Amino acid sequence: MIHSMTAYARKEVKGDWGTGVWEIRSVNQRYLETFIRAPEQFRALEPVVRERLRKQLQRGKVEVYLKFAANPAHVGQMSINETLAKQLIDNAKWVQSHSGGDINPADILRWPGVMEAEEVDLDEVNGALLEGFNELVTDFKAARASEGANLETMITTRLDAILEQVDVVEGHMPEVAKWQRDKLTQKLEELQAEIDESRLEQELIYLAQKQDVAEELDRLKSHVKETHKILKKGGACGRRLDFMMQEFNRESNTLASKSINSEITNAAVELKVLIEQMREQIQNIE
Numbered sequence: 001m002i003h004s005m006t007a008y009a010r011k012e013v014k015g016d017w018g019t020g021v022w023e024i025r026s027v028n029q030r031y032l033e034t035f036i037r038a039p040e041q042f043r044a045l046e047p048v049v050r051e052r053l054r055k056q057l058q059r060g061k062v063e064v065y066l067k068f069a070a071n072p073a074h075v076g077q078m079s080i081n082e083t084l085a086k087q088l089i090d091n092a093k094w095v096q097s098h099s100g101g102d103i104n105p106a107d108i109l110r111w112p113g114v115m116e117a118e119e120v121d122l123d124e125v126n127g128a129l130l131e132g133f134n135e136l137v138t139d140f141k142a143a144r145a146s147e148g149a150n151l152e153t154m155i156t157t158r159l160d161a162i163l164e165q166v167d168v169v170e171g172h173m174p175e176v177a178k179w180q181r182d183k184l185t186q187k188l189e190e191l192q193a194e195i196d197e198s199r200l201e202q203e204l205i206y207l208a209q210k211q212d213v214a215e216e217l218d219r220l221k222s223h224v225k226e227t228h229k230i231l232k233k234g235g236a237c238g239r240r241l242d243f244m245m246q247e248f249n250r251e252s253n254t255l256a257s258k259s260i261n262s263e264i265t266n267a268a269v270e271l272k273v274l275i276e277q278m279r280e281q282i283q284n285i286e
Contacts, residue, residue: 013132
C-alpha cells in the first residue's frame with residue numbers, strides 16, 4: 001500500500017473540562033517537517049506529538065493545530081489573593097491621600113492576579129487530548145492511504161498506456177527496415193553507383209544498429225514491470241518511483257532521437273506526456 005503525502009483529518013475531544021479540537025494537514029515535502037500550534041497551557045504536549053508523528057510518518061510537511069475551549073462550569077472556584085489585594089489597597093490609599101478621590105473595589109479586583117481560579121487538573125485533560133490525537137493520526141493515515149490508492153490507480157493506468165505505445169512502435173519496426181533499404185537503394189541510384197548487394201547489406205546493418213529502438217522498447221517494458229513491483233511492495237516508495245521516472249524519460253528521449261516516421265515520433269511524444277503525468281502524481285507519494 002502506498003500513501004499520499006497530501007491529506008487532512010480532524011478530531012474533536014470532549015470532557016467535563018471542555019472541548020479540544022485537533023486538526024492535521026500535510027503536503028508533499030522531500031523530508032518530514034512538522035509544525036505544531038497549541039494553546040500555551042498545552043505546550044508540554046508538543047514534544048510528545050512531534051515524536052508520535054516521527055514514528056508514524058516518513059515524509060511530508062505536516063501541520064498540527066490544537067484548539068481548546070474550557071467548560072466554564074468546570075473552572076475552579078474563584079479566590080482572592082489577599083496579600084496582593086492588601087498591597088494594592090495600601091498603594092491606592094497613598095495615592096488617594098496625595099490626590100484625592102475614592103478607591104473603587106472593582107478596580108482592585110480587576111487587577112491581574114488578584115482574582116485566582118483553582119487550576120484544572122491538566123494531567124486529566126492532557127491524557128484525553130493525547131488519546132484523541134492518537135485517533136486523529138489513525139484517521140490521518142487512513143486518509144493518506146485512500147489518496148495513495150487513487151494515485152496508484154492513476155499511475156497503473158498510465159503504465160498500461162505506455163505498453164500500448166510500445167506496441168505501436170514495435171508494430172512499425174518491419175516498415176522501418178523496409179524504409180531504410182528503400183532510402184539507401186534510392187540514394188545509390190541517384191549517384192548512379194553500382195549496387196553491391198553485399199555492401200548494401202552491410203550498410204543496412206549499420207543503419208539498423210544506429211536506429212534500432214528494440215533495446216529502448218525492452219527497457220521501457222522492464223521499467224513498467226519494476227514500477228508495478230514497487231507499487232505492489234508499497235511503503236515509503238516515493239523516491240524510488242521518482243528515480244524510475246528518470247529512467248523512463250531517458251528511454252523516451254532516445255526513442256524520439258531515433259524516430260524516422262511520424263508514427264514513432266507521435267508515440268515518443270505520447271510517452272513523454274504519460275511519463276510527465278506519472279511524475280507529477282509521484283511527487284505526492286510518501
